[in-house]
Amino acid sequence: MNLEIINIGDELLIGQVVNTNASFLAQELNKVGVVVSKVTTIGDKAQDIETALDLALSNADSVLITGGLGPTKDDITKQVLANYFDTTLIEDNKTLEKIRHYFEQRNLPLTQTNRKQALLPQNADIIENNYGTAAAMCFKKDNKLVFSLPGVPFEMKEMMPEVIKRLQNHYKLSFIEHKTLLVSGIGESFLSDIIEQWEDSLPNFIRLAYLPNAGIIRLRLSAYGNDKNLITSALNEQINKLMPLIKDYFLSFEQSNPSQTLVQILNKIGKTLATAESCTGGNIAHQITLNAGASSVYQGSVVAYSNDIKQCVLGVKPETLSQFGAVSEQTAKEMVRGVMSLLQTDYAIATTGIAGPTGGTSDKPVGTVWICVCDNKGNDRVAKCFFPTNRANFIDRTTTEALLLLLNLLQQDTK
Amino acid sequence: MNLEIINIGDELLIGQVVNTNASFLAQELNKVGVVVSKVTTIGDKAQDIETALDLALSNADSVLITGGLGPTKDDITKQVLANYFDTTLIEDNKTLEKIRHYFEQRNLPLTQTNRKQALLPQNADIIENNYGTAAAMCFKKDNKLVFSLPGVPFEMKEMMPEVIKRLQNHYKLSFIEHKTLLVSGIGESFLSDIIEQWEDSLPNFIRLAYLPNAGIIRLRLSAYGNDKNLITSALNEQINKLMPLIKDYFLSFEQSNPSQTLVQILNKIGKTLATAESCTGGNIAHQITLNAGASSVYQGSVVAYSNDIKQCVLGVKPETLSQFGAVSEQTAKEMVRGVMSLLQTDYAIATTGIAGPTGGTSDKPVGTVWICVCDNKGNDRVAKCFFPTNRANFIDRTTTEALLLLLNLLQQDTK
Numbered sequence: 001m002n003l004e005i006i007n008i009g010d011e012l013l014i015g016q017v018v019n020t021n022a023s024f025l026a027q028e029l030n031k032v033g034v035v036v037s038k039v040t041t042i043g044d045k046a047q048d049i050e051t052a053l054d055l056a057l058s059n060a061d062s063v064l065i066t067g068g069l070g071p072t073k074d075d076i077t078k079q080v081l082a083n084y085f086d087t088t089l090i091e092d093n094k095t096l097e098k099i100r101h102y103f104e105q106r107n108l109p110l111t112q113t114n115r116k117q118a119l120l121p122q123n124a125d126i127i128e129n130n131y132g133t134a135a136a137m138c139f140k141k142d143n144k145l146v147f148s149l150p151g152v153p154f155e156m157k158e159m160m161p162e163v164i165k166r167l168q169n170h171y172k173l174s175f176i177e178h179k180t181l182l183v184s185g186i187g188e189s190f191l192s193d194i195i196e197q198w199e200d201s202l203p204n205f206i207r208l209a210y211l212p213n214a215g216i217i218r219l220r221l222s223a224y225g226n227d228k229n230l231i232t233s234a235l236n237e238q239i240n241k242l243m244p245l246i247k248d249y250f251l252s253f254e255q256s257n258p259s260q261t262l263v264q265i266l267n268k269i270g271k272t273l274a275t276a277e278s279c280t281g282g283n284i285a286h287q288i289t290l291n292a293g294a295s296s297v298y299q300g301s302v303v304a305y306s307n308d309i310k311q312c313v314l315g316v317k318p319e320t321l322s323q324f325g326a327v328s329e330q331t332a333k334e335m336v337r338g339v340m341s342l343l344q345t346d347y348a349i350a351t352t353g354i355a356g357p358t359g360g361t362s363d364k365p366v367g368t369v370w371i372c373v374c375d376n377k378g379n380d381r382v383a384k385c386f387f388p389t390n391r392a393n394f395i396d397r398t399t400t401e402a403l404l405l406l407l408n409l410l411q412q413d414t415k
Numbered sequence: 416m417n418l419e420i421i422n423i424g425d426e427l428l429i430g431q432v433v434n435t436n437a438s439f440l441a442q443e444l445n446k447v448g449v450v451v452s453k454v455t456t457i458g459d460k461a462q463d464i465e466t467a468l469d470l471a472l473s474n475a476d477s478v479l480i481t482g483g484l485g486p487t488k489d490d491i492t493k494q495v496l497a498n499y500f501d502t503t504l505i506e507d508n509k510t511l512e513k514i515r516h517y518f519e520q521r522n523l524p525l526t527q528t529n530r531k532q533a534l535l536p537q538n539a540d541i542i543e544n545n546y547g548t549a550a551a552m553c554f555k556k557d558n559k560l561v562f563s564l565p566g567v568p569f570e571m572k573e574m575m576p577e578v579i580k581r582l583q584n585h586y587k588l589s590f591i592e593h594k595t596l597l598v599s600g601i602g603e604s605f606l607s608d609i610i611e612q613w614e615d616s617l618p619n620f621i622r623l624a625y626l627p628n629a630g631i632i633r634l635r636l637s638a639y640g641n642d643k644n645l646i647t648s649a650l651n652e653q654i655n656k657l658m659p660l661i662k663d664y665f666l667s668f669e670q671s672n673p674s675q676t677l678v679q680i681l682n683k684i685g686k687t688l689a690t691a692e693s694c695t696g697g698n699i700a701h702q703i704t705l706n707a708g709a710s711s712v713y714q715g716s717v718v719a720y721s722n723d724i725k726q727c728v729l730g731v732k733p734e735t736l737s738q739f740g741a742v743s744e745q746t747a748k749e750m751v752r753g754v755m756s757l758l759q760t761d762y763a764i765a766t767t768g769i770a771g772p773t774g775g776t777s778d779k780p781v782g783t784v785w786i787c788v789c790d791n792k793g794n795d796r797v798a799k800c801f802f803p804t805n806r807a808n809f810i811d812r813t814t815t816e817a818l819l820l821l822l823n824l825l826q827q828d829t830k
Contacts, residue, residue: 010624013451014593015441016635017626019434022456026430036428038463039456041437044624048453055470071604072625073614113604131804133604152627154808178429189486189528189548199488209459210487211426212567220431275718281704282697285718289696290807292772294720301718302728303690303700309715309758313728343724357707389546389569392705 001171002037003029004056008067008077009151010043021066021153028160033173034062035224044068049080053146061171062144064163067151069134071113078137081148082121085139089119092126092135099133127162131155138166145170175228179235180220180254183246184404188212191219195245198238205231206238216400218254219246251404258403259287265410266297271346273406275301276314276339278326279353279369283399299343304335310352314338327352327364329382332372340376347410349373349402353385355394369398373406381409416586417452418444419471423482423492424566425458436481436568443575448588449477450639459483464495468561476586477559479578482566484549486528493552496563497536500554504534507541507550514548542577546570553581560585590643594650595635595669598661599819603627606634610660613653620646621653631815633669634661666819673818674702680825681712686761688821690716691729691754693741694768694784698814714758719750725767729753742767742779744797747787755791762825764788764817768800770809784813788821796824 005025011017019041026036037060042048044067056063068077082089096118103110117133120126127136127149134150136159147163149156167173183191188210192199199208205225211218221238223231243250252261266273275284285301288294302313307326310316315338316331324330336350353369360366367388374380383405387397420440426432434456441451452475457463464483471478483492497504511533518525532548535541542551542564549565551574562578564571582588598606603625607614614623620640626633636653638646658665667676681688690699700716703709717728722741725731730753731746739745751765768784775781782803789795798820802812 010622010637011626011635012438013441013454014445014591014637015438015443015451016593016595016633018438019454023427023430023433026428028430030429036430037458039428039434039454041454041456043452070625070627072607074622074624108602108605111604111608113608117604154804157805176429178431180431187523189526189532190523192487193526193528207425207489209425209489210485211432212485218431220426222425222429277697277700280701281709281713282692282700282716282718283704285692285697286695286701286810289698289718289720289770290810292806294696295774298696298720300720300724300728301697301716303697303704303716303718305704305710305713305715306758313715313717313757342728343721355704359710390572391707393569395701395705 001033001061001173002035003062003064004037004060005039006052006056006063006065007039007041007151008044008049008065010074012041013043021151021156024153024157025064025066025160028164030176030178032164032168033175034167035176044074044076046076046080049077050084053084057141057144057146062167063146065146065148066156069148069150071117071133077148078119078121081137081139085121085123085141087121087123090122091118092120095120095126095128095135098128102133125166127159129155129159131158136162174224174226175231176222176224177231177235178220178222179239180218181239181242181246182251182254183217183219183249184251186217186249188217191217191246191249195242198242198245202238203234206234216251216404252407257287258400258407260291262403262407263288263291263294263297265407265414266347267293269414272297272299273347273349274299274339274343274345275348276335276350277301277303278305278310278335278351279355280351280395280398280402281305283395284349284351284402287399287403299345302339302342310335314342325364327354327368327370329370329372329384332370332382333380336372336374336380340374346376347373347406349406351398351402353394353398355391357391367394369394371398371402371405373402373409375409375413379409379413381405416448416476416588417450418477418479419452419475420454421467421471421478421480422454422456422566423459423464423480425489427456428458436566436571439568439572440479440481440575443579445591445593447579447583448590449582450591459489459491461491461495464492465499468499472556472559472561477582478561480561480563481571484563484565486532486548492563493536496552496554500536500538500556502536502538505537506533507535510535510541510543510550513543517548540581542574544570544574546573551578589639589641590646591637591639592646592650593635593637594654595633596654596657596661597666597669597673598632598634598664599666601632601664603632606632606661606664610657613657613660617653618649621649631666631819667822672702673815673822675706677818677822678703678706678709678712680822680829681762682708684829687712687714688762688764689714689754689758689760690763691750691765692716692718693720693725693750693766694770695766695810695813695817696720698810699764699766699817702814702818714760717754717757725750729757740779742769742783742785744785744787744799747785747797748795751787751789751795755789761791762788762821764821766813766817768813770806772806782809784809786813786817786820788817788824790824790828794824794828796820
């Protein structure tokens with residue numbers, strides 16, 4: 001069973017908005033065995049929507065559309081779909097009541113423009129929106145389901161369980177399982193040479209992919225089939241064969257991301273963490289606190305963007321800064337010890353580097369960074385990295401490296 | 416002149432990776448007058464690539480493909496394109512030298528797998544990759560240019576100037592201009608009622624779009640045409656007409672984002688900033704420090720995730736915490752004053768709230784947040800917000816509100 005996604009919105013085609021809906025939808029659909037075979041992004045134009053829908057219906061078993069359901073003039077999807085599926089828009093009482101309630105709650109009047117949101121296609125199965133005014137719709141054509149959802153990510157996400165329910169009732173779905181191994185310290189091509197024989201012997205229902213980024217290669221195995229147990233056991237068998245080949249480089253299985261793994265491990269062993277960030281500017285703290293459960297283990301961070309703060313708050317010695325500079329192993333080490341003692345934690349991370357675009361020297365060019373992690377028993381790990389890239393990517397890569405460095409120390413400590 | 420983008424990669428179709436390449440490419444192409452008419456995302460399958468290319472060439476003047484150029488077995492784009500354009504792969508000496516140098520620099524051997532990266536289509540115009548081993552290719556068919564670029568964002572981005580150069584030489588490009596106004600404190604439908612007459616009178620080469628998200632509506636005007644001056648003056652004329660209608664809600668023109676605006680204003684007036692973050696967990700610091708130039712004005716942040724740190728580092732009084740709780744106006748005010756005096760800045764921001772999913776009470780449900788901003792002359796702004804959404808969205812919205820609240824205070828101070 002395969003499905004095509006159509007994302008509608010001029011903002012996507014001019015690059016004003018990144019299409020995060022597509023990846024969210026693909027993840028959710030994969031979980032219940034729906035293969036996403038294609039994603040098409042088009043603008044708010046009637047003809048483009050019709051053409052994309054024609055094409056998707058001729059190739060796929062089901063179609064999921066997002067976007068263009070708002071109350072303003074640039075939103076045309078609902079009317080286009082009503083025409084396409086040969087139906088008319090009528091006022092839906094239940095939806096109208098919901099919309100009335102929505103505005104009452106917010107002490108706002110129900111205007112004519114808002115009331116139009118209750119006009120819905122007569123022959124569509126309506127899915128309620130509990131967080132906005134645009135209802136979702138499910139059409140049926142040639143026994144294929146076509147969904148139309150709002151493009152606002154939060155509203156769309158909350159409606160997906162209802163979409164999934166309808167897909168499960170209508171189609172016989174199979175199973176998809178992905179397992180991703182994080183590998184570090186080896187290049188993509190060298191890794192592929194090492195595992196070539198194993199890769200060539202994979203059964204045809206298991207696909208392998210390499211995703212190199214920010215110093216880590218994600219090695220993904222994807223299995224497709226009708227028997228869940230068979231798929232899972234075949235995947236595990238292949239991973240058991242792979243492990244000895246990559247043991248020197250294997251970091252962990254991907255559990256979404258290293259910050260989540262870190263929060264889970266710290267929760268499990270009941271230890272606390274603090275961070276002292278210079279060049280990463282709070283991104284390590286941000287990545288950690290995105291995870292529910294962070295508050296039990298994460299005490300906080302000192303984002304020490306200026307040298308004054310490195311001295312006054314973190315207690316880095318003035319002579320360290322003058323002798324070795326802010327971007328140095330010595331400063332990183334004093335930062336990490338400083339924040340651990342200030343915030344009284346079991347573990348700490350510190351970063352100091354030059355994100356650019358300016359501030360580099362011939363000795364320490366833009367992209368240079370020192371990372372130090374430590375525990376309260378005197379152990380530490382120090383890494384000097386060089387990421388000569390742009391500012392955002394530098395911050396990303398440094399964040400990943402810092403989290404991995406601490407995971408590495410934790411592995412040692414919990415052995 | 417319009418172009419279609421084809422992004423190739425199974426990782427995109429299973430949602431493991433968000434397609435940031437498409438938005439980057441669209442922005443860059445728009446800047447030089449190239450309209451992106453469609454984005455298609457497909458997997459690493461030969462037939463899907465051929466079909467997508469057929470379709471794109473029949474609809475668009477040019478095609479830009481990313482992905483599938485790596486050295487591993489799952490990367491098939493190069494071979495598929497060689498077949499499609501009826502040519503063979505031959506070893507390109509210049510590329511081979513580049514690859515040899517790439518591995519020498521890193522003290523790694525040049526393996527057979529790596530050497531294969533120098534095999535390139537005989538009839539393609541080759542674009543060098545200075546940051547990786549996958550060269551880009553430019554094919555010509557029926558006088559249309561077809562580009563194939565690596566999917567790794569950083570490598571792809573660095574090659575875009577060469578792509579743009581070729582587009583500008585080959586096509587007569589027109590002009591596109593986008594202007595986005597940030598509006599806040601009014602709902603989308605109410606805004607559309609207020610500006611309806613103005614909207615209806617827009618000339619047909621100017622399109623209007625509403626993008627509501629995280630408490631802000633972005634009102635985007637896009638103009639298309641052959642005469643740059645005409646486009647710019649028509650846009651300005653329409654904005655002059657719009658302004659009086661929305662003056663109570665207008666925040667600023669979009670200069671990418673509020674954090675960038677903030678850094679620019681602070682740099683201009685020579686003032687410094689610190690932040691004290693509880694529930695936003697470092698995201699405000701992260702958003703600020705993503706901007707080049709942040710280091711001249713941003714001193715740093717105390718991410719005070721635990722009450723201990725609110726007390727010991729920020730100097731929040733124990734009785735404030737016990738009487739009013741960590742999530743309260745009083746705590747927010749003491750946090751903001753605390754961090755301003757600790758880091759000796761002119762301005763400060765503080766946040767304290769309940770991001771969820773747990774930790775809410777009937778008095779203070781998940782989603783409750785207090786934001787306080789202040790200057791060193793005793794002025795402040797306090798906002799209590801309620802964002803009953805998921806954790807990541809809560810952090811996003813609180814961050815936006817906090818930045819806007821400070822922009823509001825700055826507006827007052829610099830009047």
